[in-house]
Amino acid sequence: MVLSHPTPRNTRIWKEITHMTKQTMLAVLKARSTPGVELQRIAIPDPKEGELLVKVKAASICGTDISIYDWTPWAEGHIKPPVVIGHEIVGEVIEINPSASSGQAVYAEDIKIGDFVSSETHIFCGSCYQCRIGNRHICENMELFGIGRNGGFAEYATIPIRTSWKNERSVPIEWMSTQEPLGNAVHVVTKAKVSGKRVVVFGLGPTGLCAVAAAKAYGAKEVIGINRGEYRRKLGKSMGCDATYDELPKALVNQCDVVLEMSGNASSFVQGLEAARIAGTMIAFGIPKSDVSLNAGKYLINKELTISSVFGRRIWETWYQVSDLLKSKKVNLGKIITHECKLKDFEKAVAIMKSGKCGKILLRP
Ligand SMILES: [Zn+2]
Ligand SMILES: [Zn+2]
CATH class of the missing domain: 3.40.50.720 (NAD(P)-binding Rossmann-like Domain)
Incomplete structure (x- = not known):
C-alpha cells in the first residue's frame, strides 16, 4: 500500500481552511435527544488514523435521517447526541491520514487527494465472525456513518478509508451521493x-x-x-x-x-x-x-x-454492480432526484420529504 502521508497537513486543506473563519463548518447536528435538528457551526474535524477528510460536494436525504429528525424509538436506540447526521454523500478527498497498522482491512489503497469518494454507511470492524466469512455488511460490531458517528450533512466530513468508495469520474456527482x-x-x-x-x-x-x-x-x-x-x-x-x-x-x-x-x-x-x-x-x-x-x-x-x-449492500461486490449499472447508464438515478436544497435550508428539505411528493432530495453544502 502506498499512501502519501501529508505531514504536516496537506497544503491544499490548509490554504482552504485559513480562508475560513475560525476553521469552522456548517453542519446539521442532532444536538439533543428530542425531535428536530440544529444547524450549527462546528470545528472542521481532523481525520484520525485510517481516515480521509473530504469536502462534501453533495449529500442526499434518506428515510433514516427523517427517523432521526423525528426521534423515533429506533433513533433513540442508535444515536447519542451530539452527532452530525447524513450518510449518503460524495466528497472530494482533501486529506489522507493513512493507517499505521498494515493488518487493518483497507480497501481503498489507491485513493488520492482530489478523488471523489462516497461512504459505505456500514463501518465494519474487519475481525468479527461475519467480517471474517465475507459478510462485512452485517458486521457484528458495526458502526453507522451519520448515525452512531459523525456523518456528512456538513461542509466537511471524515470517512474511514476502509469504507470509502472511489467513484468513477464519468458518473455524475449527483448520482454519486445516491448510490446507497x-x-x-x-x-x-x-x-x-x-x-x-x-x-x-x-x-x-x-x-x-x-x-x-x-x-x-x-x-x-x-x-x-x-x-x-x-x-x-x-x-x-x-x-x-x-x-x-x-x-x-x-x-x-x-x-x-x-x-x-x-x-x-x-x-x-x-x-x-x-x-x-x-x-x-x-x-x-x-x-x-x-x-x-x-x-x-x-x-x-x-x-x-x-x-x-437484505440489510444493506455487500461490501464491495454490490458497489461494483452499482458502478456498472451507472457507467452503462442502465439505471438513470437522475430521474429519482426530484429536488435540490442548500444545506442551510435543511428544514425546508425535511418538509418536502414529509409531504411524500418527492424522490431523492439532494443537499448542496
Ligand atoms: Zn440511506
Ligand atoms: Zn465485524
Missing part, C-alpha cells in the same frame, strides 16, 4: 434472481424505485409497482414499472414470481405473501414499524415460498 439506495436495491434484486420473472415491488420510495430500475436492468419480464401515493407511482412508471397500483389487485394474488417488500408497512408484508405464486420468492427489505401478524400455515408452509431478507 441503488446498492440496497441491487442487493435485493440480485438475491431474488429476477431474470425472466414477473416482479412486484411494494413501496416506491427511493429504494423501491431503484429496485424497479434494477429489476428491469437484470432482465425481469414484467415489473409491477404498488404504492399509495400517486406522485411516486408516476416516478415508478418513469423508472420502468409496466403497471402501478395503489394496492395489490385481486388479479395478481398468487401470480407473482418475485415479491420485493421495500415499503416497511406491516400490511404490505402480508400483501406480498398474498401476491407470491406457489414456490415464489419474497425478499424483505423495508423495516416494519409494527409487528407483523401472519398466517404461517397459509403462507410459510402451504405455498413453499423462499423468503429472505
Whole structure:
C-alpha cells in the first residue's frame, strides 16, 4: 500500500481552511435527544488514523435521517447526541491520514487527494465472525456513518478509508451521493434472481424505485409497482414499472414470481405473501414499524415460498454492480432526484420529504 502521508497537513486543506473563519463548518447536528435538528457551526474535524477528510460536494436525504429528525424509538436506540447526521454523500478527498497498522482491512489503497469518494454507511470492524466469512455488511460490531458517528450533512466530513468508495469520474456527482439506495436495491434484486420473472415491488420510495430500475436492468419480464401515493407511482412508471397500483389487485394474488417488500408497512408484508405464486420468492427489505401478524400455515408452509431478507449492500461486490449499472447508464438515478436544497435550508428539505411528493432530495453544502 502506498499512501502519501501529508505531514504536516496537506497544503491544499490548509490554504482552504485559513480562508475560513475560525476553521469552522456548517453542519446539521442532532444536538439533543428530542425531535428536530440544529444547524450549527462546528470545528472542521481532523481525520484520525485510517481516515480521509473530504469536502462534501453533495449529500442526499434518506428515510433514516427523517427517523432521526423525528426521534423515533429506533433513533433513540442508535444515536447519542451530539452527532452530525447524513450518510449518503460524495466528497472530494482533501486529506489522507493513512493507517499505521498494515493488518487493518483497507480497501481503498489507491485513493488520492482530489478523488471523489462516497461512504459505505456500514463501518465494519474487519475481525468479527461475519467480517471474517465475507459478510462485512452485517458486521457484528458495526458502526453507522451519520448515525452512531459523525456523518456528512456538513461542509466537511471524515470517512474511514476502509469504507470509502472511489467513484468513477464519468458518473455524475449527483448520482454519486445516491448510490446507497441503488446498492440496497441491487442487493435485493440480485438475491431474488429476477431474470425472466414477473416482479412486484411494494413501496416506491427511493429504494423501491431503484429496485424497479434494477429489476428491469437484470432482465425481469414484467415489473409491477404498488404504492399509495400517486406522485411516486408516476416516478415508478418513469423508472420502468409496466403497471402501478395503489394496492395489490385481486388479479395478481398468487401470480407473482418475485415479491420485493421495500415499503416497511406491516400490511404490505402480508400483501406480498398474498401476491407470491406457489414456490415464489419474497425478499424483505423495508423495516416494519409494527409487528407483523401472519398466517404461517397459509403462507410459510402451504405455498413453499423462499423468503429472505437484505440489510444493506455487500461490501464491495454490490458497489461494483452499482458502478456498472451507472457507467452503462442502465439505471438513470437522475430521474429519482426530484429536488435540490442548500444545506442551510435543511428544514425546508425535511418538509418536502414529509409531504411524500418527492424522490431523492439532494443537499448542496
Ligand atoms: Zn440511506
Ligand atoms: Zn465485524
